[in-house]
Amino acid sequence: MPQPIDRDEVRRLVDRGAQLVEVLPPNEYEEDHLPGAISMPLRRLEKEARSSLDRGRPVVVYCWDSA
Amino acid sequence: MYDYEDGKLDWLAAGLPSEGTNAERPRAGDVARKDVPTCRLDERLGDVRDRVREAGWDACVVLNEERVVFGLLRSKELETNPDRRIEEAMRPGPSTFRPFVSIEEMAAFMIEHDLDSSPITTSDGRLVGLLRRQDAAKAALELHEREHHSDGGKA
Numbered sequence: 126m127p128q129p130i131d132r133d134e135v136r137r138l139v140d141r142g143a144q145l146v147e148v149l150p151p152n153e154y155e156e157d158h159l160p161g162a163i164s165m166p167l168r169r170l171e172k173e174a175r176s177s178l179d180r181g182r183p184v185v186v187y188c189w190d191s192a
Numbered sequence: 193m194y195d196y197e198d199g200k201l202d203w204l205a206a207g208l209p210s211e212g213t214n215a216e217r218p219r220a221g222d223v224a225r226k227d228v229p230t231c232r233l234d235e236r237l238g239d240v241r242d243r244v245r246e247a248g249w250d251a252c253v254v255l256n257e258e259r260v261v262f263g264l265l266r267s268k269e270l271e272t273n274p275d276r277r278i279e280e281a282m283r284p285g286p287s288t289f290r291p292f293v294s295i296e297e298m299a300a301f302m303i304e305h306d307l308d309s310s311p312i313t314t315s316d317g318r319l320v321g322l323l324r325r326q327d328a329a330k331a332a333l334e335l336h337e338r339e340h341h342s343d344g345g346k347a
Contacts, residue, residue, distance in 0.1 A: 161211075184193045190200070
């Protein structure tokens with residue numbers, strides 16, 4: 126179960142090399158995403174995570190909001 | 193693995209930088225004036241008016257210690273009894289907008305609702321700057337001309 130974090134913690138983790146993953150549809154990612162984030166829509170996350178992400182670095186996933 | 197539960201909306205609403213096609217177009221937070229005069233609730237109106245005039249402005253945003261917006265003073269309020277406290281004189285609870293709103297949307301809204309200016313704030317109400325209608329309209333027009341010209345002048 127992913128650990129919930131806030132904005133300040135995101136920035137701290139990214140400064141220490143965490144990977145940012147946006148799970149929204151690609152067109153939403155294209156419009157706006159956090160600096161350095163990669164696009165991995167939710168339905169592809171499980172399939173692509175192992176091949177696309179570095180297991181040695183923390184991963185931070187995010188969506189649009191908490192709804 | 194970590195979950196940034198409040199998500200992209202929270203990030204953008206805080207005025208933090210982003211990447212993508214929207215990030216290349218001016219937004220409310222980019223055009224808002226960061227040098228707008230500010231004051232506290234317990235100040236004397238006359239003192240604030242002098243300060244605002246000296247700075248060459250005709251508006252002032254009322255903040256608390258944490259820079260949360262409480263109200264707005266425009267010319268009409270600034271010209272009233274100088275011995276009034278700001279808390280009495282101000283327009284409380286003005287409509288505020290988030291930094292990530294597009295400048296075209298802001299310009300259209302401000303013109304339609306005849307707003308001279310609007311505070312731009314983060315999601316927790318802290319002031320980013322004051323967006324003036326003339327600045328919003330100018331930026332929206334410049335954006336339109338830039339994009340129109342990049343289309344080769346197509347209508």
